[in-house]
Amino acid sequence: MSGATSVPRKAREEAATGTVAEAWRGYVNKVRGGDVGSLPAVLGFVALVIFFSTQSGTFFSLLNGANLLQQAAVYVFVAMGMVFVLLLGEIDLSAGFTAGVSAAVLGVILTKHGMPWPVAVVGCVATGAVIGLAIGMIFARLRVPSFVVSLAFFLGLQGAMLGIIGDGGTIPVRDETIFAIMGRNLPVVWGWVFAGAGVALYAVLGLVQRRARRTAGLPSHPPTLMILKVVGLAVLLGGATYLLNRERSVNPVLNSLKGIPVIVPIAAVFVVGLTFVLRRTAFGRHIYAVGGNAEAARRAGINVPGIQTACFVICSAMAGCAGIVMVSRDTSVSPSTGGSSTLLLSIGAAVIGGTSLFGGKGRIIDAVIGGLVIAVISNGLPLMTSEASAQYIVTAFVLMLAAMIDAMARRRAAATGH
Amino acid sequence: MSERSHPEALLRLRGISKSFGAVQVLAGVDLDVHAGQVTALVGDNGAGKSTLIKGIAGIHAFDDGTYTFEGSEVHVTSPKQANSLGIEVVYQDLALCDNLDVVHNMFLGRETRRRITLDETAMERRAVETLRGLSVRTLASVRQTVSSLSGGQRQTVAIARAVLWNSKLVILDEPTAALGVAQTEQVLKLVRRLAHNGLAVILISHNMNDVFEVADSIATLYLGRMAAQVDARTVNRARVVELITSGRSGALGLAAPEEAQA
Ligand SMILES: Nc1ncnc2c1ncn2[C@@H]1O[C@H](COP(=O)(O)OP(=O)(O)OP(=O)(O)O)[C@@H](O)[C@H]1O
Ligand SMILES: [Mg+2]
Numbered sequence: 001m002s003g004a005t006s007v008p009r010k011a012r013e014e015a016a017t018g019t020v021a022e023a024w025r026g027y028v029n030k031v032r033g034g035d036v037g038s039l040p041a042v043l044g045f046v047a048l049v050i051f052f053s054t055q056s057g058t059f060f061s062l063l064n065g066a067n068l069l070q071q072a073a074v075y076v077f078v079a080m081g082m083v084f085v086l087l088l089g090e091i092d093l094s095a096g097f098t099a100g101v102s103a104a105v106l107g108v109i110l111t112k113h114g115m116p117w118p119v120a121v122v123g124c125v126a127t128g129a130v131i132g133l134a135i136g137m138i139f140a141r142l143r144v145p146s147f148v149v150s151l152a153f154f155l156g157l158q159g160a161m162l163g164i165i166g167d168g169g170t171i172p173v174r175d176e177t178i179f180a181i182m183g184r185n186l187p188v189v190w191g192w193v194f195a196g197a198g199v200a201l202y203a204v205l206g207l208v209q210r211r212a213r214r215t216a217g218l219p220s221h222p223p224t225l226m227i228l229k230v231v232g233l234a235v236l237l238g239g240a241t242y243l244l245n246r247e248r249s250v251n252p253v254l255n256s257l258k259g260i261p262v263i264v265p266i267a268a269v270f271v272v273g274l275t276f277v278l279r280r281t282a283f284g285r286h287i288y289a290v291g292g293n294a295e296a297a298r299r300a301g302i303n304v305p306g307i308q309t310a311c312f313v314i315c316s317a318m319a320g321c322a323g324i325v326m327v328s329r330d331t332s333v334s335p336s337t338g339g340s341s342t343l344l345l346s347i348g349a350a351v352i353g354g355t356s357l358f359g360g361k362g363r364i365i366d367a368v369i370g371g372l373v374i375a376v377i378s379n380g381l382p383l384m385t386s387e388a389s390a391q392y393i394v395t396a397f398v399l400m401l402a403a404m405i406d407a408m409a410r411r412r413a414a415a416t417g418h
Numbered sequence: 419m420s421e422r423s424h425p426e427a428l429l430r431l432r433g434i435s436k437s438f439g440a441v442q443v444l445a446g447v448d449l450d451v452h453a454g455q456v457t458a459l460v461g462d463n464g465a466g467k468s469t470l471i472k473g474i475a476g477i478h479a480f481d482d483g484t485y486t487f488e489g490s491e492v493h494v495t496s497p498k499q500a501n502s503l504g505i506e507v508v509y510q511d512l513a514l515c516d517n518l519d520v521v522h523n524m525f526l527g528r529e530t531r532r533r534i535t536l537d538e539t540a541m542e543r544r545a546v547e548t549l550r551g552l553s554v555r556t557l558a559s560v561r562q563t564v565s566s567l568s569g570g571q572r573q574t575v576a577i578a579r580a581v582l583w584n585s586k587l588v589i590l591d592e593p594t595a596a597l598g599v600a601q602t603e604q605v606l607k608l609v610r611r612l613a614h615n616g617l618a619v620i621l622i623s624h625n626m627n628d629v630f631e632v633a634d635s636i637a638t639l640y641l642g643r644m645a646a647q648v649d650a651r652t653v654n655r656a657r658v659v660e661l662i663t664s665g666r667s668g669a670l671g672l673a674a675p676e677e678a679q680a
Contacts, residue, residue, distance in 0.1 A: 033566075216539040218546075280536055282529045285518075289526055292515035299513065300527030301498065360517035413565060 020224050034412030038354040040405050041369045044398070045376060052380035059383050062248035066261055070182055072368075072375035073263045073325050074099075078346035079353070079367035080274055081318025084311040086350055087278075087291040089359020090146035092135065092312065093343060094153035095319040100338030101157050102127045103323035104164040107171035107333035110178070117177045121324060128320025129313050131157070136312030140305035146312075154343075161335050170334040173327050181266065182328040185259030188245045194265050195241040199234045201272075206230065263325065267368070270321070275364045287311060291359035322346075345395065349374050352402040358410055373398065426489065428453045428618045429474070429587055434483035436469055443469045447483070447644045449637055451587065456609060456619045458629040458650070461639030462662055467622050470639065471589050474620075475507045476500035488586070504586035508576045510595055516565035520557060521545045523564055524579040548582050549574075552611055556604065570601025577608055581617065588612055589620045594628055606632050626655050640665035645672050 031039060053060040078095050085092045092098075106124035109115050135153055139146045165171060173179075186194065206226050213220040241260060249257035278284035289297040290307045298304050319338075326337050351357060352373050353366025377398060381391050427450035436444040444466045451457045461467050473480045476494040484491055487503055494500050500507075514523050521542045530537040530544075545560050554574055557567075564572060573593050580588045590609065594602040609632050612619050623629050629636060630650065637647040638661040645665045653670075660667035 212539045216543050218539060218542055281534055282531060282536060285522060285529060285536060286527075288518060289515045289522075292517035296513050296515050297526070299497075299509070301501075302527050360515070 019222055020228065023221060023225050034409040036354065036405065036409050038363075038366055038369045040402070041353050041366070041373055044352070045369065045373050048373065048376045048380065052376065052383065056380070056383035059380055062243060062246055063250075063257070064379065066185075066244060066248060066257075068372070068375050068379050069264055070261055070329070071379055072371040073182065073267060074322050074329070074342065075346045075349045075374050076267055076368050076371035077270070077322035077325055078319055078342065079349040079371055080270060080364055081315035081322075082347055082350045083274075083355050083362050083364055083367055084278075084287065084318075085146070085315045086347075086355050086357060087287050087359060087362050088308055088311050089291050089357075090139070090308070090311075091150065091347070091357075092146065092315050093150040094131070094135065094157055095150075095315060095322075095346065096338045096343030097154055097157035097161065098128050098131045098316045098319040098338070099323040099326060099342065100161050100333075100335075101131065101164070101323075102320035103327045103333045103337050104161050104171065106178075106324060106327055107173050108164060110173055110175050111171050117175050120175070120178075124324055125317050125320040128323070129317040132313035132316025132319075133309065135316065136309035139312065140308040158335075158339070161337075165333060165335050167335065170332045172332045174331065178324065178328050179331060180262050180328075181325060182261070182263055183331075184262050185244075185257070186262060186265065188259055191241050191245050191260040194260065194268075195237040198237055198268065199230065202233055203230045263328075270318075271364050271368060278364060283307075283310070288360055291361075293360075341392075341395075344399070345374050345378075346371075348395070348399040348402065351406060352398065354406075356406050356410065357403060358406070370402075427451055427486075428488060430484075430486040431474075432484045432486075434470070434473065434485070435481045436466075436473060436478075437481055442642060444473075444480070444642045447639070447642070449644065449647065450635075451618045451620055452635070453586065453618045454613055454616050455634040456613045456621055456632045457635045457637060457647075458633035459620055459622045459637050459639065460624070460626075460629060460658065460662055461645075465639040465662075466642040467639055468591065471507065471591060471620065471622065474500070474587075475505060475589060501583065504584060505589070506580035506583065506585040506587070507589045508573075508580050508591065508593060510592045513576050514564045514572055517563060519563050520560040520567075520575050523575055524548070524582055526579075528583070544582065545578070548578050551615070552578055552581065552608055554578065554608070568601060569597050570604045573597065573601075573605050574608060577605070577612070581612060581615075585617065587618045587620070589622075591622045592624065593621070594623065594625065602628065626658065629658070630655060638662055638671075640672065643672060646670045 031037075049060070058064060078099060082092060082095060102124045105127045106120045109120040109123050110117065131153065135146070135149050138144050138149045206229070210220050210223075210226065244260045245258055247256065247258045249255050278287065286297065286302045286307050289300070289302060290304050294304055297307075323338060327333055330337065349370035350362065350367050351370065353363075353368070353370030355362030355366045355370075374395070377395055378391065381394060429449070429451040431447060431449040434444055434447040434449075435442070447466075447470060449457075449470070459467050459470070472478055474485075474494070476497045476499050479493070479495045485494060486492070487505075492503065494503065494505075515526065518526070521538070524545050525541045530540045532540075542560060549557060549560070552574075556571055556574065564575065567575065577588070577590070577593070593609070594605050597605060606628060609619060609621060613632075613634070621629070621633065633650045635647060636650050636653065636658055638645040638658065640661065643665070645661045648670065657667045657670065661671050665672045
């Protein structure tokens with residue numbers, strides 16, 4: 001019986017790798033089966049941009065476009081780290097204040113001790129990593145639920161920040177390099193070089209993989225599909241670069257403002273690097289395995305507590321990086337740095353982007369897509385209404401929607417066997 | 419080094435005992451498992467089947483007795499050590515990651531690498547070859563996630579994973595317990611094929627149909643003791659059931675219990 005059903009299915013699958021139309025049909029089937037990935041987030045992003053553009057004349061402007069990318073940056077950095085912890089099926093509620101404490105360490109090293117920025121950056125990220133190590137060890141070795149461990153750290157780190165900075169105090173940071181991260185733009189030419197390098201890298205990696213599969217005699221995707229993807233990426237990056245390279249200052253003679261914000265290529269390097277770790281290394285594969293079925297991973301000889309601890313270290317180290325971005329944005333550190341809704345919006349960003357709260361499913365790019373959705377809301381809403389209540393309620397609604405889609409996709413996947 | 423050419427057992431257990439605290443779970447168990455044969459391990463709930471295979475697989479060491487593999491006595495104390503001898507266990511559950519695809523699961527924990535990156539093409543090719551070697555034709559693609567597979571297909575993947583590593587002995591703990599008729603058939607065929615390919619197979623099952631369909635030899639545990647290990651062609655279902663339930667059947671089995679029957 002299984003033999004009878006298997007033959008047409010096999011034929012279908014092989015055909016699915018044949019043409020673009022079949023590849024498209026395969027994708028539609030995947031989405032129908034509950035594996036929606038980032039699709040809702042991308043559609044939501046486009047819908048929100050269109051909506052806000054019709055509501056406010058200033059939303060769809062060059063200046064605001066650049067602002068949007070910078071607003072997304074903090075959430076994206078925290079969320080990229082959070083993806084690692086969410087992949088385990090765990091959560092880190094302390095990441096916001098980990099960013100804050102790391103930022104405070106950065107401020108102390110730069111301002112109080114007057115040391116050069118590389119020292120401060122290393123100290124900042126190391127602070128995050130040490131916090132992550134502590135959380136990870138308590139969770140993985142002592143088996144205290146991550147929710148509780150990170151909640152305790154959430155409180156404790158706030159105390160640590162107050163201790164470092166002093167109640168009501170701020171540490172100003174005037175370092176030019178740190179400021180440049182959020183305050184400067186790439187020269188126009190470098191913007192094009194960067195965009196071109198991105199497209200070229202994508203195309204070359206695709207070609208290499210295709211070649212390897214063909215020489216091994218394995219089925220590969222149709223070439224037209226790859227060409228379409230490369231062209232699509234080129235149009236996207238090229239268009240964005242073109243727009244960002246145009247003058248967006250209100251008064252160009254006095255203060256010219258053009259080029260890709262410096263944070264964009266920095267974030268891109270992290271996206272590529274962390275995606276490589278998750279998708280192309282055994283370590284990354286083991287993270288997915290632990291998140292999918294920890295017992296199976298253990299029986300396969302994987303060091304489960306080790307993987308778990310490493311994920312918490314990465315999450316907190318990324319929060320440390322987010323701390324640098326915050327300092328660059330605010331040019332100071334205060335006890336509220338990394339506080340308020342930073343954490344929840346970052347977790348929201350990862351989940352909106354398509355990373356599951358149940359573990360085992362998620363990608364780094366989800367953090368970017370979700371971070372952009374969050375930024376569009378926090379950027380677009382104030383242009384329409386000055387009520388802070390609307391901001392909270394709309395963001396809460398979007399986050400809830402994302403979590404519901406996640407839960408529904410999971411149920412659907414269980415029902416259809418995908 | 420003449421052991422291999424002789425019809426000597428690949429795995430040979432003699433006088434195996436195992437206690438958990440004061441509870442003696444296995445007492446003086448003998449077992450012979452030959453290459454190219456399916457040895458069924460049967461017995462009632464709590465008879466000690468899982469305990470016996472866990473000892474063979476190195477999950478916990480035996481207290482007493484000799485464990486001979488390929489003609490030499492070994493002391494297997496860890497699963498890794500069992501793996502390196504060529505022993506693989508397919509657990510009934512909890513063995514696959516649903517969110518990963520077939521190739522990823524088959525190579526889980528033992529990925530092929532090229533420097534620091536995973537060598538996906540090499541793994542996929544070997545996975546396809548292994549499945550082909552087992553005449554598995556029911557998988558549409560080795561790149562589909564395991565969550566999309568049926569119970570029988572999952573069991574197939576788990577078994578294929580066990581034979582991927584030049585294994586000599588594959589132990590299957592109730593591989594058909596959760597399967598329907600067609601899928602059970604599919605898995606039993608695969609079990610037969612393993613033996614046909616020269617591997618030794620231990621099959622734990624409560625289903626006498628399955629046992630008589632594939633087994634060459636049937637070993638019956640009764641309250642932690644080996645009631646009898648017999649050639650499957652020399653016994654019928656009723657006798658095996660009797661061995662399972664009372665530990666003896668005619669001339670076969672344990673000596674009449676001195677106390678109980680008065
Ligand atoms: N870790 C342990 N500690 C104490 N007793 C144990 C332990 N593991 C097994 N036992 C006992 O050993 C006996 C044999 O158990 P085992 O799981 O080997 O039986 P089984 O033949 O596999 O049964 P089933 O058919 O139900 O799977 C049982 O009485 C069980 O309670
Ligand atoms: Mg058992």
